[in-house]
Amino acid sequence: MIRLFVGLGNPGPEYAATRHNAGFWFIDEVAHKLGATLAPERSYFGLAGRASRPEGPVWLLQPMTFMNLSGKSVAALARFFKIEPNEILVAHDELDLMPGQIKMKIGGSHAGHNGLKDIQAQLGTADFWRLRLGIGHPGVRAEVVNYVLRKPPAEQREEIDKSIVQGVSALDLLLGDNMEFAMMKIHAKPPRPKPVPKPAAAPTPAAGNTDPEPKT
Secondary structure (H helix, E strand, O other): OOOEEEEOOOOOOOOOOOHHHHHHHHHHHHHHHHOOOOEEEHHHOEEEEEEEEOOEEEEEEEEOOOHHHHHHHHHHHHHHOOOOHHHEEEEEEEOOOOOOOEEEEEOOOOOOOHHHHHHHHHHOOOOOEEEEEEOOOOOOHHHHHHHHOOOOOHHHHHHHHHHHHHHHOOHHHHHOOOHHHHHHHHHOOOOOOOOOOOOOOOOOOOOOOOOOOOOO
């Protein structure tokens, strides 16, 4: 089960609506769902909240260290409460997925994401869960830094928000140690809209009778 939910982003109002803060947006939704309040915790270098669950306490964390030092915050909280890496889920922006797409996995490469890179270094392992929130790619590697630190247009933000809702929909499964079913729910594609039935065609007049009214 997941005992620590982490969202990656950068602190400060100038970054709040930027693509790189998609992980923060996810944690905000989880906090709302669990009725938890995030508050500054100097010991964990971030905003932290706790929710009481039948399975035990669950922690939420938004590191306030800036992205490159996210591991400092995650490791501090995880070590204090003896939370194992495989009990941690880190939500982050993902360039390799389009806005609206969401994927979950455990372990693997940090793929150049500085937040994941530092968490990996601080925990001493890559074996923690990642929730990848698609933000799309600018198409040119040199533009990546500027792209992630810009606000997405309204239609992209709407798609990212939809993916966050889909991720939060699996919350009970994540907390109940049903990781396989949680992944299936998160990866499930939304149902296709049903086709609108075409209106019935008007009846054609009988052969040999083209008059609109009968003769008298």
